[in-house]
Amino acid sequence: MPDEPDWQPPAGSWASSAARRRNMQAIRSRDTKPEKVIRRLVHAKGLRYRIAARPLPDLRRTADLVFRPAKVAVFIDGCYWHGCPVHYVPPRTNPGYWSEKVARNIARDRDTDQKLTEAGWLVLRFWEHEELGHCAADIADAVRERRDRSRNGGS
Known part of the structure; x- marks a missing residue:
């Protein structure tokens, strides 16, 4: 035990x-403080979204926020788990295992970005340490721009 x-x-x-x-x-792994703050700020801007949803049904990966009609997937990445170039500090205990795990996470993130982009999605990634108000504003701007573009017949 x-x-x-x-x-x-x-x-x-x-x-x-x-x-x-x-x-x-x-x-x-979800509902972290930065995610909750960004969700609240984006919701206050009048946008609605799915939480921890798969943008692509056949891809076993979830985005933190998914705006399906606009095809925008948002990820708020933790500095440790996703290897932030500013804040990641390699572990002292069992460094081989954890460093390899973080490297696999980074590779999976890049693969996810590529697959979503190829399927016509806009991928937005933010670090947990970024100013959350700016993140929410960037998300709102991107979603509105893509919605406007699709309404006006653009792609």
């Missing part, structure tokens, strides 16, 4: 200790 003080991780486990395991399991 992980709550026991003498608990040891299984061989090859990402959990280097019981405390680390509890800490890592507590990290949210």
Whole structure:
């Protein structure tokens, strides 16, 4: 049982200790504070969206906000998990595993961007440390521009 003080991780486990395991399991993959603030600001601008939805049904990846009619997918990336060039600090414990995981996340992000772009979607990515009001304004501008363009017959 992980709550026991003498608990040891299984061989090859990402959990280097019981405390680390509890800490890592507590990290949210959605509904983070930056996501919630951006959602509130975008909603206040009169825009409606889907949360944690798949932009493409056949692609097993979800965007934080999805504006289907405008084909805009928004991702708010965490600095650690997505390898922020400013704030990412390689871990000291089990560095091989975690650095490889972050590298896989980055590769998956680029692959997602490419697949969505090829399908006609606009992909917007923001770091969790960016000024959230500017992020919300950029999102609103992009969604409105794409809606206006599609209403006027442009592509």
